[in-house]
Amino acid sequence: MYCRKCGEQILDEAVICPKCGCETGIKNEKLPVLDADESKTGIGVLCEFFLGLIGLIIGLCLYKEGTVARQTFMKGWGITFGISIAFLVFFYILI
Numbered sequence: 001m002y003c004r005k006c007g008e009q010i011l012d013e014a015v016i017c018p019k020c021g022c023e024t025g026i027k028n029e030k031l032p033v034l035d036a037d038e039s040k041t042g043i044g045v046l047c048e049f050f051l052g053l054i055g056l057i058i059g060l061c062l063y064k065e066g067t068v069a070r071q072t073f074m075k076g077w078g079i080t081f082g083i084s085i086a087f088l089v090f091f092y093i094l095i
């Protein structure tokens with residue numbers, strides 16, 4: 001295309017004319033892809049959180065209070081849940 005101010009031939013995707021600096025009228029807008037990814041990550045975090053809670057409730061119902069089995073379960077659950085949350089936070093910051 002040509003600059004509407006100075007008539008210089010410029011690239012079709014150019015936002016500003018390199019010769020006179022005049023705006024070409026093309027808006028170099030980026031697609032809102034990031035927003036979709038963020039909401040997806042948010043849903044993932046929520047799912048992870050609720051699945052973890054469901055797992056905890058099931059585990060607490062299965063094992064009687066004060067038993068070694070329950071203490072072992074709580075330790076295992078805490079480590080697993082902690083690691084998965086850490087991974088989610090890591091990916092959330094990375095993306």
Ligand SMILES: [Zn+2]
Nearest residue numbers: 003006017020
């Ligand atoms: Zn120009």
